[in-house]
Amino acid sequence: MLAIKNLSLKRANKLLFSSFEMQAEAGQIVVVLGPNGAGKSTLLLALFAMLEPASGEVLLENKDVQDYSRHDLSRLITWQGDLPPTEFGLTVEQRLLLANDGNDIKEALLYMDLGKLQHRVLGELSSGERQRVEIAATMVRDNPIWLMDEPTAHLDMRHQVDCLQLMKQEAKEGRLIFTVLHDLQQAAAVADVVVLLDGKGGVEVAEAEVMLTAARLEPVFGVTLKGHGRELMPVYNGEIE
Amino acid sequence: MLIAAVGGVVIVALGLGEHWISPWNPSNNMESVILWDIRWPRILTAFAVGGLLALAGAWFQVLLGNPLAEPYVLGVAGSAAVGAVSGMMLFPDSVWVTSMGAFIGAWVGIAAVLAFSHLGPTRLLLAGVVLAALWGAVLMLLMAMLPERGLMLAYAWMMGDLSHSSLPIWLLLLVWLGALCCGLVLSQSLDKLLLGERHAEALGVDVSSLRKKLLLLASAVTAVAVTAAGTIGFIGLVVPHLMRLLFGSLHKVVLLASAFGGGLLLIIADTAARTVISPAELPVGVLTAVIGVPVFLWLLLRRR
Numbered sequence: 001m002l003a004i005k006n007l008s009l010k011r012a013n014k015l016l017f018s019s020f021e022m023q024a025e026a027g028q029i030v031v032v033l034g035p036n037g038a039g040k041s042t043l044l045l046a047l048f049a050m051l052e053p054a055s056g057e058v059l060l061e062n063k064d065v066q067d068y069s070r071h072d073l074s075r076l077i078t079w080q081g082d083l084p085p086t087e088f089g090l091t092v093e094q095r096l097l098l099a100n101d102g103n104d105i106k107e108a109l110l111y112m113d114l115g116k117l118q119h120r121v122l123g124e125l126s127s128g129e130r131q132r133v134e135i136a137a138t139m140v141r142d143n144p145i146w147l148m149d150e151p152t153a154h155l156d157m158r159h160q161v162d163c164l165q166l167m168k169q170e171a172k173e174g175r176l177i178f179t180v181l182h183d184l185q186q187a188a189a190v191a192d193v194v195v196l197l198d199g200k201g202g203v204e205v206a207e208a209e210v211m212l213t214a215a216r217l218e219p220v221f222g223v224t225l226k227g228h229g230r231e232l233m234p235v236y237n238g239e240i241e
Numbered sequence: 242m243l244i245a246a247v248g249g250v251v252i253v254a255l256g257l258g259e260h261w262i263s264p265w266n267p268s269n270n271m272e273s274v275i276l277w278d279i280r281w282p283r284i285l286t287a288f289a290v291g292g293l294l295a296l297a298g299a300w301f302q303v304l305l306g307n308p309l310a311e312p313y314v315l316g317v318a319g320s321a322a323v324g325a326v327s328g329m330m331l332f333p334d335s336v337w338v339t340s341m342g343a344f345i346g347a348w349v350g351i352a353a354v355l356a357f358s359h360l361g362p363t364r365l366l367l368a369g370v371v372l373a374a375l376w377g378a379v380l381m382l383l384m385a386m387l388p389e390r391g392l393m394l395a396y397a398w399m400m401g402d403l404s405h406s407s408l409p410i411w412l413l414l415l416v417w418l419g420a421l422c423c424g425l426v427l428s429q430s431l432d433k434l435l436l437g438e439r440h441a442e443a444l445g446v447d448v449s450s451l452r453k454k455l456l457l458l459a460s461a462v463t464a465v466a467v468t469a470a471g472t473i474g475f476i477g478l479v480v481p482h483l484m485r486l487l488f489g490s491l492h493k494v495v496l497l498a499s500a501f502g503g504g505l506l507l508i509i510a511d512t513a514a515r516t517v518i519s520p521a522e523l524p525v526g527v528l529t530a531v532i533g534v535p536v537f538l539w540l541l542l543r544r545r
Contacts, residue, residue, distance in 0.1 A: 050442060074445030081443075084436035087308050089490045098433050099444060 001026050001176055002047070002145065007056035009042055015054065016042055017203040022195065026144065029167060029177045031187045031208070034197030035221060040180040041081070043197070044147045047178060048077045060145075075101070078143040080151060083130045086123035092133050093118045100140040108136035111166065113159070127154040135163055146170070148179040152186060164190050188212050188230040196220060243501040247288070250505055254284050254512040258519065286406045286469060287511040287525075288504035289413035291476050293466040295484075295503025296420050298477030299495055300459035303431050304452060306362040311478035312463040315369030319376025320350025321467040326383045326395050333391055339398065340407040340468050347464030350376065351457075358456050359449070361438075400524030401473035403511050408469045420462045421500045427454070428492035435490065475529040476503050479537045486540045506533065 001024060008018035016039030024030055032040045045051050047058055049065040058065045060076065068076075084095070092114055096105045109115055112132040122130060131154040138146055151167070152160040167190050171177050181187045187194065187208075194211035196204045198220045204211070211217075212232055214225040224235045255264040255276055267273040297312035305314070312318070324346020325339045332338040350372070357368040384395055406413070424431075430451050433441040438448050466473075484498040510528040517523060 045439075048443065050439065070442055070447045071445040074443060077443075079439070079443040081439060082437070084440050085306065087306070088303070088435045089485055090432075090435055091489070094432075094489070094491060095436070098436065 001061065003059040003062075004047075005057050005059065007046065007058065008054040009039055009046055009051075010054040011039065011042055015201055017197055017201055018055075020056070020195075020203045020205075022193075022205045024176055024178070024193070026174050026176050027171055028192045029171045029179065029190045030193045030195060031191035032178065032180045032195045032197065033182075033187060033211075033217075035199040038197035038199035040197060041149050043195070044079065044081070044149055044178060044180065047147055048073055048079055050079075076143055077145045077147060078138050078141040080134050080138045080146070080148045082149075083127065083134065083154075084122070086121070086130075089121050089123065091119055091121055092125070095122060095133055096137055096140055099137040101142070103140050103142050105136070105140050108139040111139065111162070112136040113162075128156060128159065131155055132159060135166070139166070144175055146175055146177045146179075148177060150180050150182065152181065152183070160186070184212065184217070184225070184232050184234070185230060188232060243498060243505070247501055247505050247508075250508055251284055251288075254508050255280050257512050257516050282410050283403055283511065284508055285410045286403050286413060287507040289410070289417040290403065290406075290466045290470045290473065291480075291503040291505070291507025292417050292500040293413075293420060293462045293503070294473065294477040294507075295480035295499035296424055296496060297459045297463045297466070298479075298503075299481035299484075299492070299499050300424070300431075300455050300462075301477075302481055303434050303492070304362070304455045304459065305366045306434075306437070307366060308482065309478070310366070311474075312459065312466070313472065313474070313477070314366070314373070315350070315354045315460070316373035316376050317347050317350045317354070317460055317463045318467055318472045319373045319380060320353070321347035321464065322399055322472060323376050323379050323383065324349070325398055325471070326380060326387070329391055329394055329398075330383065330387060333394070336405045337407045339394075343398075343471070344464060344468040347460075347467050351460040351464065354460065355453075355456060358453055397524065398471040401471045401526040401529075403470050403507075403525055404515075404522075406469040408465070413465070413469055416462070416465050417500065417504075420458065421496065423458055424496040424500075425493060427451070428496060431455075431492040432490075470525075473507070473526045473529055475526070475533050476507055479533045480506060483537060483540060 004020055004022045007020040009016045032043060034040050046053055065073065096108065109118060112135055114132060114136055117125060117129060135151060151163050155163060164186055167177055167179065191208035194206060194208050196211060214232065218225055224238055225232055226235050227233055252264055256262055258280060262272045262276055264276060267276050294312055301310040301312060301314060302308055321343040324342035328338040328342025353372050354369055357365055360368060384392060387395060430446045433444045433446050442448050480503040481495060481499050484495050484502055488494045488498050507529065510532055511525045514523045514525040514528045
């Protein structure tokens with residue numbers, strides 16, 4: 001469905017990573033991991049042609065994403081990114097109706113627990129509540145590919161679980177999901193494939209079980225990890241006096 | 242509702258003046274001339290200019306992603322004033338030359354701003370503010386060279402004057418209608434732009450082309466308004482916010498309400514300007530602020 005060929009990305013003339021190759025299919029969840037500034041969000045932007053690669057290409061159904069019109073691309077790929085600005089007083093419902101493309105918004109409101117906030121202005125909500133609105137906006141667009149930049153950021157534990165569960169469910173129904181995550185346990189809970197950006201220009205792709213190990217991740221993040229598989233986590237106690 | 246309000250205000254504004262004249266039955270020929278040849282065109286000019294300023298304000302606010310933006314923020318009013326005052330220096334007795342100068346000046350200002358249209362909202366705003374400062378400096382230089390009588394004329398022009406518009410009224414109303422229609426066509430894209438440029442693009446909006454269209458449209462509308470009536474402050478800043486507070490942020494409603502509401506506010510302000518100390522007149526720009534500020538502050542406070 002999505003093929004990344006020899007991709008190199010730059011930000012402000014600094015090379016983020018180069019020669020990235022991968023193939024992603026419908027139904028997969030691809031988790032992008034890496035330290036701050038490694039280019040995770042930039043990678044997501046490149047996937048829907050929001051920036052031009054330094055070299056290489058991203059093929060969607062065998063056609064370079066740069067050659068799609070904005071309109072066509074918006075019917076194939078949904079991007080969940082920064083929280084939108086709140087200066088102009090949109091309500092939750094209005095924000096969802098801008099995204100929905102004619103689809104019903106009730107189910108998304110219900111799933112993200114937004115029923116009571118439906119008519120509130122975005123600026124009056126907390127960051128976590130606004131993040132839930134963004135997840136709901138992703139749901140109502142009904143596109144085959146979701147790009148999610150830290151979807152669980154700002155969320156409380158209940159809604160983090162709901163969000164991850166949603167991703168898992170949607171992938172099962174055939175969506176391709178690329179997501180940036182920082183929490184290893186969350187990554188392990190949903191990932192089929194992991195893309196690891198090391199922040200020094202390197203990029204690796206592998207199945208989640210292969211990649212989510214202390215041996216692979218410790219040198220990249222510079223922390224001590226304990227446990228295996230879904231239990232892999234940083235040893236906060238050991239490092240903080 | 243707004244149309245009814247406009248209708249009511251127009252009738253009262255027609256009647257009010259140095260002397261009250263009933264719009265239904267002017268008692269003699271003189272009164273009928275005052276009504277239909279003097280007051281009526283002035284009311285229509287106020288309506289169109291007010292509506293245009295409010296539309297331009299709404300567009301600049303979303304284009305620049307900044308609630309403080311208004312039609313003159315990118316220096317179009319400044320360059321128009323430079324043009325108008327240059328016109329006054331060359332032909333002190335021709336209103337027409339002043340208007341022409343304003344129109345040409347406005348477009349010089351627009352051309353300067355368009356050169357920066359590819360920059361993001363913040364840098365575009367900064368470029369506009371700096372250009373406005375430049376026009377302000379040139380304007381001061383020109384004013385220092387004006388004779389005393391010219392100075393009075395220049396001040397009057399800069400505070401806004403609806404009494405001698407040299408643009409035909411049908412043209413102003415046509416521009417008003419055209420601007421409103423363009424705005425309504427773009428309204429869904431404008432709504433998406435409220436989410437920020439990236440979100441708008443992700444939702445299928447070609448943002449760079451929309452920005453160019455919007456900049457051109459808003460600037461052109463400002464140029465027409467400035468040519469017709471000089472610089473009238475405050476309407477373009479406050480009316481769009483008033484309408485958002487009253488009717489919500491979706492542009493279909495905001496633009497429609499601004500086009501009528503801006504006209505309505507300017508008719509009220511202008512009627513007050515020519516009646517409160519009649520037979521003398523106050524500058525209408527003073528009245529727009531005096532009426533607009535309390536209404537706006539009241540609505541802001543009521544919100545919470």
